[in-house]
Amino acid sequence: MKMKKKHIRFPKRLNFNNGKVEMSHGSGGRAMSQLIEELFQDAFTNSYLRKNNDQAVLPVDKGKIAFTTDSFVINPLFFPGGNIGSLAVHGTINDLSMSGAEPLYLSAGFILEEGFPFSDLKKIIDSMAKTAENAGVKIVTGDTKVVHRGQADGLYINTTGIGVIPNNINISAERALPGDAILISGPIGDHGIAVMAEREGLSYSTSLVSDAASLNGLVKSMVEAVEDIHVMRDLTRGGLAAAMNEISTTAGVGMLIEESAIPVRPEVLAACEIFGYDPLNVANEGKLMAICPSETSEILLEAMTNHPLGVQSSIIGKVIEDEHSFVEMKTQLGGRRLVDWISGVQLPRIC
Amino acid sequence: MKMKKKHIRFPKRLNFNNGKVEMSHGSGGRAMSQLIEELFQDAFTNSYLRKNNDQAVLPVDKGKIAFTTDSFVINPLFFPGGNIGSLAVHGTINDLSMSGAEPLYLSAGFILEEGFPFSDLKKIIDSMAKTAENAGVKIVTGDTKVVHRGQADGLYINTTGIGVIPNNINISAERALPGDAILISGPIGDHGIAVMAEREGLSYSTSLVSDAASLNGLVKSMVEAVEDIHVMRDLTRGGLAAAMNEISTTAGVGMLIEESAIPVRPEVLAACEIFGYDPLNVANEGKLMAICPSETSEILLEAMTNHPLGVQSSIIGKVIEDEHSFVEMKTQLGGRRLVDWISGVQLPRIC
Numbered sequence: 001m002k003m004k005k006k007h008i009r010f011p012k013r014l015n016f017n018n019g020k021v022e023m024s025h026g027s028g029g030r031a032m033s034q035l036i037e038e039l040f041q042d043a044f045t046n047s048y049l050r051k052n053n054d055q056a057v058l059p060v061d062k063g064k065i066a067f068t069t070d071s072f073v074i075n076p077l078f079f080p081g082g083n084i085g086s087l088a089v090h091g092t093i094n095d096l097s098m099s100g101a102e103p104l105y106l107s108a109g110f111i112l113e114e115g116f117p118f119s120d121l122k123k124i125i126d127s128m129a130k131t132a133e134n135a136g137v138k139i140v141t142g143d144t145k146v147v148h149r150g151q152a153d154g155l156y157i158n159t160t161g162i163g164v165i166p167n168n169i170n171i172s173a174e175r176a177l178p179g180d181a182i183l184i185s186g187p188i189g190d191h192g193i194a195v196m197a198e199r200e201g202l203s204y205s206t207s208l209v210s211d212a213a214s215l216n217g218l219v220k221s222m223v224e225a226v227e228d229i230h231v232m233r234d235l236t237r238g239g240l241a242a243a244m245n246e247i248s249t250t251a252g253v254g255m256l257i258e259e260s261a262i263p264v265r266p267e268v269l270a271a272c273e274i275f276g277y278d279p280l281n282v283a284n285e286g287k288l289m290a291i292c293p294s295e296t297s298e299i300l301l302e303a304m305t306n307h308p309l310g311v312q313s314s315i316i317g318k319v320i321e322d323e324h325s326f327v328e329m330k331t332q333l334g335g336r337r338l339v340d341w342i343s344g345v346q347l348p349r350i351c
Numbered sequence: 352m353k354m355k356k357k358h359i360r361f362p363k364r365l366n367f368n369n370g371k372v373e374m375s376h377g378s379g380g381r382a383m384s385q386l387i388e389e390l391f392q393d394a395f396t397n398s399y400l401r402k403n404n405d406q407a408v409l410p411v412d413k414g415k416i417a418f419t420t421d422s423f424v425i426n427p428l429f430f431p432g433g434n435i436g437s438l439a440v441h442g443t444i445n446d447l448s449m450s451g452a453e454p455l456y457l458s459a460g461f462i463l464e465e466g467f468p469f470s471d472l473k474k475i476i477d478s479m480a481k482t483a484e485n486a487g488v489k490i491v492t493g494d495t496k497v498v499h500r501g502q503a504d505g506l507y508i509n510t511t512g513i514g515v516i517p518n519n520i521n522i523s524a525e526r527a528l529p530g531d532a533i534l535i536s537g538p539i540g541d542h543g544i545a546v547m548a549e550r551e552g553l554s555y556s557t558s559l560v561s562d563a564a565s566l567n568g569l570v571k572s573m574v575e576a577v578e579d580i581h582v583m584r585d586l587t588r589g590g591l592a593a594a595m596n597e598i599s600t601t602a603g604v605g606m607l608i609e610e611s612a613i614p615v616r617p618e619v620l621a622a623c624e625i626f627g628y629d630p631l632n633v634a635n636e637g638k639l640m641a642i643c644p645s646e647t648s649e650i651l652l653e654a655m656t657n658h659p660l661g662v663q664s665s666i667i668g669k670v671i672e673d674e675h676s677f678v679e680m681k682t683q684l685g686g687r688r689l690v691d692w693i694s695g696v697q698l699p700r701i702c
Contacts, residue, residue: 019469025497039473040459040493043480065416069458069511073496107420108391109509111462118370122390129394142391145424145507146376147700153502158460158494160420160511349498 010034023348064167066101068092069160075349077120077154079198081191081210082285084157085124089131089139090212090285091351092159094234097219098288100171101163106132108142109158114149121155135214137161169223175230176251180319181297183290185218185304186211186312187263188240192282192347193271208267213286218309222290225303231291234284237351241280241339243289244327254322257339259331261316280329281342283350291319361385374699415518417452419443420511426700428471428505430549432542432561433636435508436475440482440490441563441636442702443510445585448570449639451522452514457483459493460509465500472506479508486565488512520574526581527602531670532648534641536569536655537562537663538614539591543633543698544622559618564637569660573641576654582642585635588702592631592690594640595678605673608690610682612667631680632693634701642670 014034024031072088082090089106096103108128112121132139190211197208215234222229231251233243240262244255264279272279286309292300297315304310317329327339365385375382423439433441440457447454459479463472483490541562548559566585573580582602584594591613595606615630623630637660643651648666655661668680678690 014469016469016473021463021465021467021469021472021497023465023497023499025463025495036493036495039469039476040495043476065513067456067458067513068492069460069509070494071460071462071496071509073462073498073502105418107418107511109420109422109460109511111422111424111507112372112376114372114374116372118365118367118372118390121372122367125390125394141419142387143421143509144376144387144391145422145700146372146374147424147504148374150501151424151504152507153498156462156496156503156507158420158422158509158511160458160460160509162416162418162513349496 014038064165066096066099066163066165067161068095069158070095071156071158072351073153073156073349074195074351075153076195076198077124079195079210080208081194082212083124083127084155085128086131087212087285087351088157088159089128089135089137090214091236092161093135093137093214093216094285094288096161096163097216098171098232098234099163099165100169100219100223100229100232101165102220103135103137103161103163103216105162106137106139107160108139110142110144111152111156112144112146113152113154114146116154124155131214135216171229171232173231173233173247173250176247176253176291176319177230178253178319178321179294180230180291181294181315182255182257182317182319183292183297183301183304183313183315184235184240184262185215185288185310187265187268188235188284188287189264189268189272189279189282191285192239192350193268195350196275196347197271208265211284211286213309215286215288215309218288218304218307221303221307222300226292226296226300228296229290229292229300233289235287235289236285237283238342239279239281239283240289241278241327242341244339245341247291248322248325248327252325254320254325255317255327256320257317257327257329259329261314263312263314277346280339281346283347285351294318365389415516417447417450417514417516418512419446420509421446422507422509423702424504424507424700425546425702426504427546427549428475430546430561431559432545433563434475434478435506436479437482438563438636438702439508439510440479440486440488441565442587443512444486444488444565444567445636445639447512447514448567449522449583449585450514450516451520451570451574451580451583452516453571454486454488454512454514454567456513457488457490458511459490461493461495462503462507463495463497464503464505465497467505475506482565486567522580522583524582524584524598524601527598527604527642527670528581529604529670529672530645531581531642532645532666533606533608533668533670534643534648534652534655534664534666535586535591535613536639536661538616538619539586539635539638540615540619540623540630540633542636543590543701544619546701547626547698548622559616562635562637564660566637566639566660569639569655569658572654572658573651577643577647577651579647580641580643580651584640586638586640587636588634589693590630590632590634591640592629592678593692595690596692598642599673599676599678603676605671605676606668606678607671608668608678608680610680612665614663614665628697631690632697634698636702645669
């Protein structure tokens with residue numbers, strides 16, 4: 001959910017005279033796309049940014065490096081399955097991994113609110129260190145700022161990462177082709193619902209845990225199993241729906257998926273019914289989607305299900321020709337519906 | 352002012368049970384050093400981080416890259432000579448440049464407060480784009496988060512940068528050697544005092560302008576002029592005093608400088624007298640110090656003064672042997688005094 005989108009039309013342009021930032025501008029939906037397109041992409045125009053991926057692929061000497069940044073403002077700071085620190089490491093590792101890069105180095109920037117307890121800060125930092133070590137990644141540079149009480153909500157963390165992309169790998173959103181298969185690596189919505197339940201103090205919060213995980217190991221198995229993966233994307237803010245719409249608009253294709261093929265845990269479904277959420281819009285922090293030629297999709301699926309983080313992987317549909325870049329879903333009741341971006345605000349501060 | 356310091360002793364260790372973040376932990380002084388040493392360096396331990404520079408120098412394929420991160424929380428957002436956006440670009444370009452790297456790519460991460468006016472956001476973004484273009488650097492990836500009213504102060508920006516270091520260049524804090532000359536690139540304290548004056552609404556704010564500038568062009572002239580610059584450092588949070596103390600403790604040397612050789616503008620001196628500041632502690636955003644063998648110091652000085660951003664450069668002293676890593680200054684009155692780190696909070700949110 002970075003600087004993306006270019007083919008999307010918005011009914012009204014942003015008002016740079018009297019308009020204001022709204023919560024929806026951070027929600028991973030249309031409003032954020034519009035802000036990115038009409039402000040950031042317009043200002044920082046260059047061919048790397050225009051690729052519309054979650055990371056830039058940059059030529060350096062004779063190789064290619066991947067480069068990605070993410071700020072974390074999650075509330076609450078501690079949730080079932082992790083905290084803002086582990087999430088900040090997982091999230092940036094995953095954004096690098098989605099280019100097929102081997103993640104190598106992270107930076108960490110902290111904005112601390114005056115009065116924030118050191119005990120919590122230590123837990124968060126230790127968790128970052130352990131998460132990075134487990135993923136084989138080094139945190140090599142950092143920065144610390146402190147603001148007065150009431151000028152931040154505890155702490156915010158930025159992690160920015162560098163990875164190296166093997167020369168034979170070229171994974172990028174614009175490579176989605178009609179006929180390609182679409183795969184996901186497991187059940188969706190766990191992170192968003194676990195965080196929401198913790199935030200609201202709901203009793204079922206004990207049973208559900210965020211799926212936050214570093215996906216570089218899974219991705220390694222995948223790129224070793226098949227020769228040509230066209231696209232990969234982790235299913236963070238805005239969920240599976242946002243990822244599919246981003247790729248469709250970037251590649252100028254459509255998608256057709258099967259609801260029955262998408263795994264969702266019963267407790268996630270139940271929570272979504274209570275809150276009126278669509279699991280397709282709910283954030284994940286340890287799930288990815290992949291798009292590859294249909295001929296190799298079964299081999300890729302096998303590689304994914306053989307990895308501990310992809311046991312419940314499935315093929316959920318295919319890329320189709322569509323000049324409107326729509327994503328459509330065959331529902332379990334036999335109908336078809338459009339899978340749209342999230343509109344407005346659903347779950348603020350989920351990452 | 353990143354993750355640094357290792358030889359410094361503190362009377363009491365941080366209390367990770369009941370201690371809290373204080374404003375001084377972000378001030379560039381001893382308190383920040385202690386937080387970095389006892390928490391961040393301890394947790395994220397690796398040889399790159401332990402180098403104690405403002406950027407990591409990383410092996411990638413056959414070359415070396417520089418990698419640095421900085422979060423910007425400056426208040427006010429707009430000040431004479433720039434705004435948070437131009438500052439965020441200058442600052443990270445400068446941190447890369449101090450390793451002798453050619454800065455190439457930046458990421459930009461935004462934390463926006465709900466209600467922040469788009470008109471201001473647009474000014475800031477346009478200013479970032481123009482600053483990057485003028486410096487020959489590309490902003491290639493980004494991220495946007497929005498938090499509720501009262502959870503940020505307008506906006507915070509993280510910029511993280513990548514540069515490539517030519518193979519023959521090795522500039523690093525631990526290379527300061529007794530006998531080396533110490534140079535600075537011009538008058539000190541302009542940024543801190545300009546921002547302070549704007550924040551306090553003081554009348555003389557019109558006459559003084561921040562020195563914020565991208566130093567990559569100046570650095571290029573310098574590395575082309577002499578074969579071996581040992582250390583470079585930009586004089587940001589904590590000012591010249593912090594930079595000298597950081598280098599001294601990292602290299603295990605002392606320094607002896609001459610007050611009369613350090614240029615300070617009369618209006619900066621006047622403001623420092625009013626507020627009780629020491630210009631040596633005040634932040635700059637377009638000034639650097641360099642340490643090189645004394646034999647080549649005059650050639651380096653000439654290269655610096657020939658560049659528009661180094662016209663008032665001077666040789667201010669030399670590196671000496673000192674087991675305590677003290678920095679001492681011969682005053683204009685003929686005495687000597689210790690130049691210490693800033694203690695406590697002087698100018699919060701100056702960058």
